Amino acid sequence: MRIIPHLKLFLILILLSILIFFLDNARFLQLPKTALSYITTPIQFGLYSSGQTISRQFYFIFAARFAAKENKALQEQLAQIISENAKLRRDLSETQSLLEQQKTLDPRVYNLVAARPIGLDRYLKIDKGFKDGVKESQAVVFKDNFLGKVIKVTEKTSSVELLTDPDSKLSAFSINKNGKAKGILAGQFGSEILMDKILHEESIEKGDLVYSEGTEGFLPRGLILGSVVEVLEKETQIFKQAKIKPVFDIRDLELVFLMQE
Amino acid sequence: MKTLIVVLILLSFIQVTLVPLNLVLLVLILRAYLYPEKINLYLGFFLGLLISFLESQALGVYSLAYVVFIQSIQMFRKAQFAMHYFVMIPSIVLILSLNLIFPQAVSGSTINLWPDILKETLLIIPVFFIIKVWEERFVVKPEVKIRF
Numbered sequence: 001m002r003i004i005p006h007l008k009l010f011l012i013l014i015l016l017s018i019l020i021f022f023l024d025n026a027r028f029l030q031l032p033k034t035a036l037s038y039i040t041t042p043i044q045f046g047l048y049s050s051g052q053t054i055s056r057q058f059y060f061i062f063a064a065r066f067a068a069k070e071n072k073a074l075q076e077q078l079a080q081i082i083s084e085n086a087k088l089r090r091d092l093s094e095t096q097s098l099l100e101q102q103k104t105l106d107p108r109v110y111n112l113v114a115a116r117p118i119g120l121d122r123y124l125k126i127d128k129g130f131k132d133g134v135k136e137s138q139a140v141v142f143k144d145n146f147l148g149k150v151i152k153v154t155e156k157t158s159s160v161e162l163l164t165d166p167d168s169k170l171s172a173f174s175i176n177k178n179g180k181a182k183g184i185l186a187g188q189f190g191s192e193i194l195m196d197k198i199l200h201e202e203s204i205e206k207g208d209l210v211y212s213e214g215t216e217g218f219l220p221r222g223l224i225l226g227s228v229v230e231v232l233e234k235e236t237q238i239f240k241q242a243k244i245k246p247v248f249d250i251r252d253l254e255l256v257f258l259m260q261e
Numbered sequence: 262m263k264t265l266i267v268v269l270i271l272l273s274f275i276q277v278t279l280v281p282l283n284l285v286l287l288v289l290i291l292r293a294y295l296y297p298e299k300i301n302l303y304l305g306f307f308l309g310l311l312i313s314f315l316e317s318q319a320l321g322v323y324s325l326a327y328v329v330f331i332q333s334i335q336m337f338r339k340a341q342f343a344m345h346y347f348v349m350i351p352s353i354v355l356i357l358s359l360n361l362i363f364p365q366a367v368s369g370s371t372i373n374l375w376p377d378i379l380k381e382t383l384l385i386i387p388v389f390f391i392i393k394v395w396e397e398r399f400v401v402k403p404e405v406k407i408r409f
Binding site: 020036044 | 303328
């Protein structure tokens with residue numbers, strides 16, 4: 001048995017390959033190559049274009065998969081952009097509130113600190129505490145409306161007693177074209193405020209604005225406390241009363257202001 | 262044999278235009294493994310020339326490589342353990358790798374076997390069985406003699 005089978009043929013083919021290689025490098029085979037290309041080029045072109053046609057039929061499968069991935073990525077991006085947009089809108093709204101507040105209460109007269117409401121049950125919780133210079137009994141306002149008084153302060157948050165709180169009692173007055181009425185504003189359980197101790201001869205009507213007297217010391221005179229929604233008058237009673245409703249709903253406010261001085 | 266030649270020519274065109282894998286070499290070395298005949302050397306030589314021409318490479322390069330690979334396989338085939346799958350497959354993968362490395366090394370480009378070598382490796386077993394079934398069922402062997 002031969003160790004190297006077909007040795008003679010193998011060597012002949014090797015030598016032929018080397019010979020053809022050198023002939024090709026010396027450009028002696030250009031003519032037969034050109035002639036053969038007239039046959040092979042159309043076959044190559046036909047196969048290639050058939051392959052392209054077939055792959056185009058299946059392209060939509062890959063395109064659909066890619067589109068699904070792209071859709072998912074875009075949805076994530078959109079969610080992120082919506083979130084950023086919401087944050088920017090909130091920042092813009094707060095900035096506008098700050099500017100409007102400065103128009104109503106002169107910052108040269110009042111030292112106001114902006115705070116965000118972060119919770120509401122019996123008391124309104126805000127995101128400023130004694131680290132921000134908040135103290136008990138400081139007034140909380142929005143534009144020229146009095147909202148409440150700080151009653152509890154922690155390091156980073158504070159609780160605000162609202163006008164509707166039953167512990168809240170303020171001296172107030174209202175003015176209309178017929179005159180002035182004075183009374184005591186007291187919170188009721190729920191969301192009502194009652195202005196009590198109004199003399200019968202003093203004029204008060206539905207729609208009148210109620211203002212702070214400022215006698216308590218922690219808030220200035222002339223801040224709006226609410227508007228009259230109903231006047232309760234009984235001849236058998238010594239005083240008449242008026243139901244008061246705040247001008248702003250606390251839940252609609254994104255920013256409130258603390259009067260520090 | 263005529264069918265095999267037609268299929269190999271078709272595979273040459275497919276290899277150059279559509280599927281960039283060494284289909285022709287794979288078929289030739291698997292056939293050399295199964296049936297070590299001198300016809301394999303002729304096939305390797307001429308198809309090597311064809312592929313060199315279709316790929317616009319220097320003529321003679323691929324034919325030289327194919328003839329050497331086929332002869333190596335036919336010599337290796339003589340060993341007793343050569344037909345074991347755990348010997349056959351790595352040896353064929355080695356031949357295919359050398360066929361990928363050699364032109365990249367000559368042209369000076371970075372040698373990169375992945376992922377072509379994996380695709381060609383996965384084709385070894387199916388092509389092996391196709392050739393075996395084809396040769397056993399459809400090709401008339403001159404050695405078969407009918408006894409009366």
